[in-house]
Amino acid sequence: MEWTLKHADAVCSVTRDLVESAKAVSFRDDVRYTPNGVDVDFWKPIERDQRLSEELNPKGGIVLGFVGELRAKKAPAVLLDAFAKLNENIPAKLLLIGGARREELESLNGFVKQYPRLGSQIQLIDYIDSPVEMRRYYGVIDIALFPSLWEGMSNALLESMAMEKIVAASDVGGNKEAIEDEKSGFLIPRSRLNEFSDRLMSILLYPREKLIEIAGAARLRMIEEFSIEKERLTLISLIDELIG
DSSP: OHHHHHHOSOOEESSHHHHHHHHHHHOOSOOEEOOOOBOTTTSOOOOOOHHHHHHHOTTOSEEEEEESOBOGGGOHHHHHHHHHHHHTTSOEEEEEETOBOHHHHHHHHHHHHHSGGGGGGEEEEOOOOOHHHHHHHHHHOSEEEEOOSSOSOOHHHHHHHHTTOEEEEESOTTHHHHOOBTTTBEEEOGGGGGGHHHHHHHHHTSOHHHHHHHHHHHHHHHHHHSBHHHHHHHHHHHHHHHHO
16 A cells, blocks of 8 residues: 555545545655545435335334444444433434444344334344435435444435435544534534434434524535535546646
8 A cells, every 4th residue: 555655646535634644654745635526416305205204214203314334433332322312302213224244233133132112213224226215215314323433435424415414423534524513514523422312412402493504504515515526527637637
C-alpha cells in the first residue's frame, strides 16, 4: 500500500480523514478529496408504502432503521442497547436491513433471549439488491441509525439523507462530513455512544416542524455537495488532468 500511494499518478479518498492518513503514509501533499455521490433524482422522498408499513410494523409506533451488513464496525451492541432503552418509554420497531455476520447474528439471538418482549419488534432483513425495493423500505423508516465505530463514506447514510430521513450517526469518517449536527441530521461523538439512546430521546422531543426542516436540509445538502453528478465531474476533471 505504501509503495502504491507513493508511485500512483493520483491518489483520491472519499473522506478527509483518509486524505490525511494517505498523506501521512505517502509523504505527498496532492491527495485529493473525492467523496461518494448519490443519485438524488432516484433517492428522493416518496409516499410511505402503507401495505409494507403495516406488514413490518403492525403495532404502529416509530420505525428505526439500520441499513448495511450488521458487523462489528457498525456497533450492533450500541444499536440494540439504544433500542431496548428507547422502548422503555416509546413503542418502536427496529429494522436491520442488509443481513448480519455470524457473530452478530449470535449476539442478536442472545439479545432476544434477554429481552423476549422485544423480539417481535426487531426484524432482520437480508440484503436487498433492488434499488426500487430498497427505496420502499427507506420510505417506512422514521429515523435512520448509523452508530459506526469507524466508517468511510456510507452510501446508505447518503441515500437516507437524500430521501429526507432524520439521520442519527456517530461522528466518524464521512458521517461528520455529510451531516451538519442539528442542521441536516444528528451526530453523536464516538466516545459517547453509550448515550445513543438519550440522543434518540432528545431527537423525538424536537417539534415536528423542526424535524421536517432538518430532513429537508439533509436532502438539500446531498443535492449541493454529494450528488452523483458532482462526483462524476470531479473524477472527469481528474482524468482530464492525468491524460493532459
